[in-house]
Amino acid sequence: MDNIVFTEFSHSWTAESPLLQEFIKICNSSDKYVCITTFTLDGMSYPPATEELVKNGIPVVPSHLNPIRGLSKLVEYGQYYRENQKNNDTTNVESDKKYDVESLLTSGATLSEAQASEVLKRYQIPTTTRMIAKTAEEAVEYANNIGYPVVLKVDSPDIPHKTEADAIRLNLTNDVEVKQAFHQIIANASHYKQNASINGVSVQEMLADGVEIIIGAHNDAVFGPVVMVGLGGIFVEIYKDISFRVAPILRKDALEMIDELKGKDILKGARGKAALDVDAIVDVLLKVSALVTDYKGSIEELDINPLIVYENGVKAADAMLVVKNKTDLIATIRG
Structure with missing residues (x-):
């Protein structure tokens, strides 16, 4: 027996009831999936202890929801997932290896782009070369180390949308432009949000043109980590061409997600263009799935936007990561 379903539950137990706490303790120590379903009688659809049960990962589902x-x-999905694993339909990420990013996930924080990118790098997701400059002189030094042309962006957890703050400059080709851009970015970012925490200015390689997509994830209250891919990158909200799957996903799931996109032909090489590296997109999807599954108790939201796709390879041009507030965490559904 793998699942236990209670079709009746005491309406006399409250969150403080010792019997309820003992019941929760037993459920959490069991390897069985426990669910409570109740009859939809007037005033009796949900037991008074429902909130406490759900907080501890025990679903309460009225019978009218079937x-x-x-x-x-x-x-059925569990069987599908296990069967595909048996058929070696898995990621090329080491499925049993959990990379250590715990020290980077500050409770309740929205990580800056540089901080979020460091998390991605530890999961072997390609990111742009970047250095954080505190002064205009440092920005020039880093630009020369990276090689022109470069991009300058504000690095701040409080300014995730740098374009709106006019705190990004592209295709800078010399020292003078870098110095001017540094001062403009600091001034614009400070004006945009006066109390913003600014780590400095990120000096990054200027990526070549490619197709922009978005890959992201969020921790759904019901399903847990959910992975997303969409076409359009920074214009994804306009195109609304996206696909979702509950994590963890398999290679087959990632390919199906891409195939569900209305603009998928762009990736295949429409109108005489060369086909793009779909395998590299799949690889990032699988690594994001592994990351948010490994740290489902910590990661609330993750966006890689845009991810630039080329004929060979991909690179994350920007990233944002929101960490759960550990003091407000509720138990996640046991995997």
Whole structure:
């Protein structure tokens, strides 16, 4: 037996009831999936202890929502997932290896681009070469180290949308332009948000033109980590061409997600253009899936936007990561 379904539950137990706490303790120490389903009688659809049960990862589903059918779909998906694993339909990421990024995930923080990119790098996701400059002189030094042309951006957890703050400059080709851009970015960012925490200015390599996509994830209250891919990069909200899957995903899932995009032909080489590196997109999707699954108790939201796709390879041009507030965490559904 893999699942336990309670079709009745005490309406006399409250969150403070010792019997309820003992029940939760038993459920959390079991390797069984426990679900409570209740009859939809007036005033009795949800037991008073529902909130406490859900906080501790025990679903409470009224019978009018057909919990048995929902559970059967969950079992079917579990069988599908295990079968594909047996067929070696897996990522080229070491599935049993969890990379250490815990020290980077500050509770309740929105990480700056540089901080978020460091998390991606540890999961072997390609990112741009960057250095954080505190002064205009440092910016010039770093630009020469990286090689012109370069991009300058404000690095601040409080300014995730740098274009809106006019705190980004592209295709800078010499020392004078870098110095001017540094001062403009600091001034514009400070004006845009006076109390913003500014780490400095990120000096980055200027990436060649490619196709922009977005890859992201968020921690859904019901399903847990959910992975997303979409066409359009910074224009994804305009195109609304996106696909989702519950993590962890397999290579087959990643390919299906890409195939569901209305603009998928762009990636295949439409109108005489060369085909782009779909395998590299799949690789990033699988690595993001591994990251948010490994740290589902810490990562609330992740955006790689845009991810630039080329004939050979991809690179993350920007990233944003929101960390859960550990003091407000509720138990996630056991995997």
